[in-house]
Amino acid sequence: MYDLSVSLHKYSYDNFGYVNLPAKPMAMFDRDFEWSALNRFVADDTRRVSLGVVSGRRRQGKTYLLRALCQAHGGFYFAADEATDAESLRRLGSELARHLRLPAPLRFDDWHRAVDALFALGSEVPVPVVIDEFPYLVRANSSLPSIIQNALAPLRPEFENSRARLLLCGSAMSFMGKLLAGNAPLRGRAGLELMVHTFDHQLSGRFWGIDDPRLAFQVNAIVGGTPAYRREFVREDVPTGPEDFGSWVARTVLSPASPLFREARYLLSDEVDVRDTAIYHSVLAAIAQGSATRNGIASFLGRKSGDLAHALTVLEDAGLISREPDAFKDNRTLYRIAEPLLTFYHGVMRPIWSDLEFGRSTEELWQRSQHRFSGNVLGPHLEHVCRYWTRHLAPDDLLSDLPSWVGHGTVNDPAAKSSHEVDVVVHGHRDGGGRELLGIGEVKWGEEIGIGHLRRLRHIRGLLVAQGRSGAETARLLLYGAAGFSAELRDGAGDDVRLVELADLY
Numbered sequence: 395m396y397d398l399s400v401s402l403h404k405y406s407y408d409n410f411g412y413v414n415l416p417a418k419p420m421a422m423f424d425r426d427f428e429w430s431a432l433n434r435f436v437a438d439d440t441r442r443v444s445l446g447v448v449s450g451r452r453r454q455g456k457t458y459l460l461r462a463l464c465q466a467h468g469g470f471y472f473a474a475d476e477a478t479d480a481e482s483l484r485r486l487g488s489e490l491a492r493h494l495r496l497p498a499p500l501r502f503d504d505w506h507r508a509v510d511a512l513f514a515l516g517s518e519v520p521v522p523v524v525i526d527e528f529p530y531l532v533r534a535n536s537s538l539p540s541i542i543q544n545a546l547a548p549l550r551p552e553f554e555n556s557r558a559r560l561l562l563c564g565s566a567m568s569f570m571g572k573l574l575a576g577n578a579p580l581r582g583r584a585g586l587e588l589m590v591h592t593f594d595h596q597l598s599g600r601f602w603g604i605d606d607p608r609l610a611f612q613v614n615a616i617v618g619g620t621p622a623y624r625r626e627f628v629r630e631d632v633p634t635g636p637e638d639f640g641s642w643v644a645r646t647v648l649s650p651a652s653p654l655f656r657e658a659r660y661l662l663s664d665e666v667d668v669r670d671t672a673i674y675h676s677v678l679a680a681i682a683q684g685s686a687t688r689n690g691i692a693s694f695l696g697r698k699s700g701d702l703a704h705a706l707t708v709l710e711d712a713g714l715i716s717r718e719p720d721a722f723k724d725n726r727t728l729y730r731i732a733e734p735l736l737t738f739y740h741g742v743m744r745p746i747w748s749d750l751e752f753g754r755s756t757e758e759l760w761q762r763s764q765h766r767f768s769g770n771v772l773g774p775h776l777e778h779v780c781r782y783w784t785r786h787l788a789p790d791d792l793l794s795d796l797p798s799w800v801g802h803g804t805v806n807d808p809a810a811k812s813s814h815e816v817d818v819v820v821h822g823h824r825d826g827g828g829r830e831l832l833g834i835g836e837v838k839w840g841e842e843i844g845i846g847h848l849r850r851l852r853h854i855r856g857l858l859v860a861q862g863r864s865g866a867e868t869a870r871l872l873l874y875g876a877a878g879f880s881a882e883l884r885d886g887a888g889d890d891v892r893l894v895e896l897a898d899l900y
């Protein structure tokens with residue numbers, strides 16, 4: 395299944411004592427940081443077992459990385475599945491025997507024995523020992539984390555005389571988060587905590603091999619940065635150019651025969667360990683359709699805002715939504731869907747779901763969804779990408795200082811008895827402590843940006859100056875326009891203005 399041809403040389407030490415890491419598999423895109431962190435963790439020569447935890451949402455490439463790691467170091471990889479404790483122990487025994495080339499399966503009556511057998515794999519050299527899908531094992535036997543904790547006890551010979559590098563991996567984010575938190579048995583034991591993130595918009599564009607920024611952005615707004623969506627899910631079907639985009643959407647994510655079609659529905663039940671997913675779907679639908687405050691979501695659902703606390707926490711722990719505080723209003727928070735495919739499903743697909751399933755012309759349905767695609771998907775995604783780019787990727791001369799926080803904000807306008815939404819608010823650290831406003835910005839997907847937009851930002855900056863916000867006088871005015879800028883604006887923008895085009899984001 396995996397093509398992980400690696401140069402199988404063992405790691406070695408160069409003259410300076412640095413470890414030469416094994417080469418990353420040719421087929422592996424990016425993940426240099428993760429590859430290096432994992433290899434350093436394994437190659438560390440310390441005598442005694444060490445523990446690492448690898449987490450990340452589904453289909454981001456955790457298994458891919460860990461299998462490659464095991465291949466490179468001759469390690470042992472075990473993928474648990476949903477099974478009873480006894481069956482898992484039996485499977486582990488036979489896979490371990492196969493790994494050790496023993497004629498008969500090993501038999502473990504309990505996990506104490508099994509864990510020590512795993513430790514014994516590292517009796518001579520450091521070796522990775524991976525238990526993938528670890529949450530399945532704990533679901534069947536909740537004492538497993540404390541069994542491992544006890545096995546990692548100082549002065550135990552099995553622990554002290556082994557260089558096994560035990561890696562526990564899982565995608566149930568809320569579970570993996572709790573594994574090392576609070577008073578959990580394994581807290582403070584792990585020497586590596588690696589989170590495998592989704593690719594950002596720039597990496598996704600390169601991963602999909604799309605050079606045209608507009609096309610890359612549109613694809614990213616639908617499938618996000620999950621590597622499996624390009625590989626297994628659409629089997630390398632990449633739009634051949636901007637003119638192919640509509641047809642690509644119709645033959646992939648909107649086609650009932652494509653695995654991507656139902657993925658958004660499965661994603662939720664995969665990531666969130668609950669039986670009744672209705673309320674979670676409704677919360678996501680509310681956010682996708684623009685009701686992103688807590689009260690907004692509550693009224694969309696017809697519930698009291700207090701009743702939502704649990705659902706919001708679960709979705710947040712699973713990494714499916716994020717909470718974005720308002721830069722200027724302490725008690726106002728917006729929720730954002732963190733996975734583009736979910737936004738696309740709720741913003742575009744769900745309203746036409748039965749038509750799609752019953753074979754109406756997909757291209758026609760897609761044509762009629764353009765308004766929702768722009769308003770619910772592309773616009774909000776562009777705002778998010780602009781904030782992310784400003785925070786992490788923008789050139790130094792965009793702002794007068796390094797940004798330390800980028801978000802959105804609401805500014806009161808007492809004279810007009812109204813308030814203004816600001817898409818991008820940038821803060822930096824002030825020299826003597828505290829924060830300083832570095833810039834405010836406006837993002838537009840479908841509309842050309844003109845002098846009117848600039849005037850609005852100037853007005854808002856004036857309001858912030860009047861509020862006495864630190865840095866407001868010199869804050870830059872940032873205009874991010876996917877549909878370009880008017881000639882008048884280009885000529886009339888002063889030194890304090892920066893225009894950012896879609897291509898700049900890539």
Ligand SMILES: Nc1ncnc2c1ncn2[C@@H]1O[C@H](COP(=O)(O)OP(=O)(O)OP(=O)(O)O)[C@@H](O)[C@H]1O
Nearest residue numbers: 422423425452453454455456457458565621622625
């Ligand atoms: N860095 C990468 N370069 C190229 N392809 C990748 C990369 N990472 C992942 N993939 C592709 O994505 C697929 C899914 O990855 P993988 O099964 O490792 O995800 P996972 O995080 O283990 O997911 P799950 O939690 O569902 O087990 C892989 O089969 C591979 O095709």
Ligand SMILES: [Mg+2]
Nearest residue numbers: 456457458526
């Ligand atoms: Mg996996």
